[in-house]
Amino acid sequence: MAIEQIKMPQLGESVTEGTIEKWLVKPGDHVNKYDALAEVNTDKVTAEVPSSFTGIIKELIANEGDTLAVGEIVCTIETEGGASEEVAQVKEAAPEEPTAETVKPTEVQKHAAPVEREKGAKARYSPAVLKLSQEHGIDLSLVDGTGNEGRITRKDLLKIIESGEIPVAKVEQEAVSALSTPAASAPSAPKPAATNVSVAVGDIEIPVTGVRKAIAANMLRSKHEAPHAWTMIEVDVTNMVQYRDSIKNEFKQKEGFNVTYFAFFVKAVSQALKEFPMMNSMWAGDKIVQKKDINISIAVATEDALYVPVIKNADEKTIKGIGREVNELAAKVRSGKLKSDEMQGGTFTVNNTGSFGSVQSMGIINYPQAAILQVESIVKRPVIMDGGMIAARDMVNLCLSLDHRVLDGLVAGRFLARVKEILENITKENTSVY
Secondary structure (H helix, E strand, O other): OEEEEEEOOOOOOOOOEEEEEEEOOOOOOEEOOOOEEEEEEOOOOEEEEEOOOOEEEEEEOOOOOOEEEOOOEEEEEEEOOOOOOHHHHHHHHOOOOOOOOOOOHHHHHOOOOOOOOOOOOOOOOOHHHHHHHHHHOOOHHHOOOOOHHHOOOHHHHHHHHHHOOOOOOHHHHHHHHHHOOHHHOOOOOOOOOOOOOOOOOOOOOOOOOHHHHHHHHHHHHHHHHOOEEEEEEEEEOHHHHHHHHHHHHHHHHHHOOOOOHHHHHHHHHHHHHHHOHHHHEEEOOOOEEEOOOOOEEEOEEOOOOEEOOEEOOHHHOOHHHHHHHHHHHHHHHHHOOOOHHHHOOOOEEEEOHHHHOOOOOOOOOOOOEOEEEEEOOOEEEEEEOOOOOEEEEEEEEEEEEEEOOOOOHHHHHHHHHHHHHHHHOOOOOOOOOO
16 A cells, blocks of 8 residues: 555645635545545635545644645545555655744654644745734744644734734843933823723624635735725716616516616726726735736625625626626535636625624725725615706715725825726616627
C-alpha cells in the first residue's frame, strides 16, 4: 500500500488559506476518487475538498477549526501501490510551502498536540499570518497558537486585533516608555476591552460558523483599511416603475422569471461605470488599479450568512439578461449550489437593501473594491413638480459608500448624478428590456 497526501486546495484567486469547517470522513473510512473529504471555509466561499485518490483514510492531519495555508497537508490516504513503510519517507520528502522560517522535521514529530515554542526556536508561519502580523505590528513570538502543532493561525491574530491587546517586543515597549515625558503623559484613548459577555439563564449561545467568521473578518478589514465616506442621492423613478409594472405579467409568462426593479438599477449602474471608470477601481498600495471589465457584485442573504455572487460584464448585458442572472445566482445561493468562481472578480457592488424596506443605509465596502451602492426601498412621496404643483411620485434613495483613498466627492457625485439621469429617463418609449 502507498500513502498519498491530500493538500489544502486553492479555492479561488487571491485565496491563501482555508479553515477546516467539518470533516466528512474519519480514519479507516474507504473513499473513492472525487468523494468529498471535508468542508473548507475561506474568506470567499465554503466548499468541499474532494479526494484525489481511491483508498482508506489513514490520518487526519488537521483538526476541525484549523486554518491551513494553500498546499499544506490536510490528511493522508492509503492506496494500493507500495509498502506501508513508505509513510514516514513520504512525509519527510513532501515539499515545504514557502514560509518565513521552517521547523525541522524532528521538531514537528516530537509533538502530537499544540506546544509552547522555546525561545529562539524557529517557527513556521503561513503567508496570510505574516501579512496580518506585519500590518498590525504583532510580535509573533509572543503569540500562543491554537492551530495544529501549536501553529499560529489567521484566526488567532484576528482575535488579538479585535481585542486591541497587540503584543509587541519588550525592547519596543521600553523604547516607547523612554520617549515618554511628564509633559507628554496625557491620558491616552482606552483600548477596546476583550470580548467578555455574561450569559444569564435563558440566553442562547450560538456557535459562530466559518462563514460568519469570514464575513466578520472581511468587514473588519474593510473598515480598518479603507477610509469610508458616504453620500446619498434622491431619484424619481415613477416612469421606470410604471414601465416595469406594465410589462411584468407578459414578461413572466414569456421568460419564466420576474423582471425586477433591481435589474433596471444594475443596468443603470453598469452604464454609468462605463462613463466614470474611476468608480470601477481598486486600491493597490502604491497604485490604483482601474479595472477594464465591469463585474457587478450583488449581495444575497440567507438566514445566517451573506454571499456576494458576481454578474460578469454587466455593461454588455440587457435588462433581461441581468434579471435572469440575478435570479439564477440568488437561487444557487439559497440552494447551496453557488460555485467559488461565481464569487470572483467583482469590481463594484450593488446591494438591494430596499428589499427589506430600508430607506437609508451606510454599506461597508466589499474589499478590495472602492465603492458599494445601496438601492433603498421605492416609496411614494409628495413631490413639488415644475410649476409648483404637488404630485405623488415613486422615489428612491441611492446611498453610496466609497473608499476615500481611491475616490473623491467630485467623481462620486458626478457618477451618482449620471445614475439618477439614466433612471429618471427610463420610459416605455425609449427603453427596452431586451
